[in-house]
Amino acid sequence: MTKAKEVRFLLGDQLNIRHSWFGKSDEQVLYLLMEVRQETDYTTHHIQKVCGFFAAMREFAETLKSRGHRVHYLKLVDKNNQGDISANIKRIVDESGAKSFKYQEPDEFRLDAQLSELCNELSSSGIDCECSTTEHFYTERSFLKDFFKGKKTYLMENFYRHLRKEHDILLEAGKPRGGKWNYDKSNRKSLPKNHTPPAPLNFENDVASILEELEASDVKTIGSIRDSQLNWPISRTQSLQLLDYFVENALPWFGDYQDALTTESWAVYHSRLSFSMNVKLISPKEVVNRVLEQFEQHSDLIDISQVEGFVRQILGWREYMRGIYWAEMPEYASLNALDQDRKLPSWFWTGETKMKCLSHSITQSLEYAYAHHIQRLMVTGNFALLAGVHPDEVDDWYLGIYMDAIEWVEITNTRGMSQFADGGIVGTKPYVSSANYIDKMSDYCDQCVYDKKDKTGENACPFNSLYWHFYARNESTLSNNPRIGMMYRTWNKMSPEKRDELLKKGDSLLENIEEL
Known part of the structure; x- marks a missing residue:
């Protein structure tokens, strides 16, 4: 490796070509990007998400080189790739003889802690370390x-x-x-x-070589990708094209x-x-x-x-x-205000459920690595909350399956807005609904084998009884919430027989959740 005075490290979500770092090239500065098992393996990611990150990183590295910057890019399959960010950085800094190491603020708490610890090690060895802002957001972290x-x-x-x-x-x-x-x-x-x-604007980014490398490395993923073509933008040019398409269409x-x-x-x-x-x-x-x-x-x-x-x-x-x-953070990542403890049904990974709203939203997510915010909040998230699924299970699923899922934006939406696991930091009430809301907003119910109007019958929509089951089992925690007082007034006006019927139906559904 040729020598450099300074190594500047870029994470896979720091592809901002307009950053002040890149205003002019300097032969003494070496930019470092890397694909590592640390990042492919901390959850089970959608195959399109992994391909998208790697393709965008590789494209960005080539853009830097075309502008005269020195770049060292570590692919996942490189023999000297140690699979860990810190280990790779220490090796590159040592081999380059650099006396300065710079990085940009990570958006994830775990990476922020990791790089801070690394800088303490490097500093003790006489390496000057500096952290810069990403120059991306409207607001600073604090x-x-x-x-x-x-x-x-x-x-x-x-x-x-x-x-x-x-x-x-x-x-x-x-x-x-x-x-x-x-x-x-x-x-x-x-x-x-x-x-x-x-029709959505799709791109045709060939990621066949990345797929081969992921397979050779035995990286576990979920979802699918059609004909080795990634439809998501992987460059600034494509991203601007998508922006123009959105505003015009x-x-x-x-x-x-x-x-x-x-x-x-x-x-x-x-x-x-x-x-x-x-x-x-x-x-x-x-x-x-x-x-x-x-x-x-x-x-x-x-x-x-x-x-x-x-x-x-x-x-x-x-x-x-x-x-x-x-x-x-970091306390936020362990909040579970409603003490939910159920496992996520296995059909969340296949879409094989008779509930049309869930089968469609999950199948779409597996096919496109995408679902919009109401599918996430009021279909998949709604069901998980009604069913009492542990927020760790829900976090892991959302973090892996969606193209845009990075912890800083995923966990606050999932554990907060969707699952009310934070007890009201993000949302002032749990966002749950029966079949009525889903029917009002969609064409799902008309295509479903379950009866959207039935609450307790053999063919009743599961959302209907689980809705009341959720409120009943969480009454001690939620009954004083002014935004949902009406639900408890309605519940308390029901006859004991009706309430018992709803609870028994809910119990039965939860006991047979894999069969829904």
Whole structure:
């Protein structure tokens, strides 16, 4: 290996070519990227997710080289790859003779701790270490915790409005454009009959060589990939193409139908930009600015409710979830406020269940490494919560199966918003429903063998009795929650016979959960 004065390490989700590190090339600086078993094996990932990370990293390494930067790239199959980030870094620093090591802030707590510990070791050997920001997010790690200092709760709406004001987004004379800060009530429509969303933009990235290397390395994965072609963007150019496609073809209807569930489209009107943003091929500010630009140019065709609904997801929810993560970790990862302890049904890994909503959402996830937020929250997450599945089980599934799942954004959505395992840090109530909500928002129930209206009969939809079973078994914890008091009033008004019938049905379903 040729010598270098400084080694700069990049994680697989730090592919930001606009970072100040890359403003000019320096022959004395060596950039290091690596594929390691440490990262492929900490959970069982979707095959498309692993391919997507590796393909994007390799593409980024070539981009750096084309701009005159020195790059050392370790593939998973390289003989001298030790499979561990720290071990590889120590070897490269030693072999290069570098006296300086720099890295960017990891977005995951475990990696932050690992690299901090590594720097302590390197410093004791006379190596200067420095950590830089990723120059990606709107806010710094500690911003949310500082913003809510002295407050009892982290109210997302206050956080969101502050960022709108700070960055002058959708404002007129300091007031919210259109007269409202939040158009969430306009963002809950189901798809009309015979309504067809635009076909999603897919790419044809050949990852055959990566698949061969994963197989040779015996990396365990889930899901599938068709004809060795990865449909997700793996470069900044492709990510910008996907952004343009979204604003031109889906933004005008995004807000209305962002919660809609359908068997007719796996992407509906969603942008599918989360992978590109999470690996930092494009920034949230770029995405928001492009959406605002499209709105200004076509405000006669795009209602503000569509735009605000999208901006809220990026500027509000995404930044908010990251803030929660850094404010509450590492304790957050072990929270289980409802003491759930059941195993995840095996059909979560196959989609082989008679419940149409779950079979479709899970099968889609296995095929595309993607499901939108309502499929995650109100179908798969809803069932897991009603069934009493341990949040560790749910975390592991979500972290592995989705293309965009990195712990900082996955765990706060799963353990917090979806499973209420944090006891109300993220969501003020458990997000559960019977078949009624799923039927209202989708075409699932009409295609299902279960009866959406029946609660306790032989062919009753499992969601109906499990809904009341959940509230009954968690009454001591949840009954004082003002947002769900009505549910307990309804429950207590039922006859003892009706309650007993619902509980017995729920018990039976849980005892036979693998057969549903």
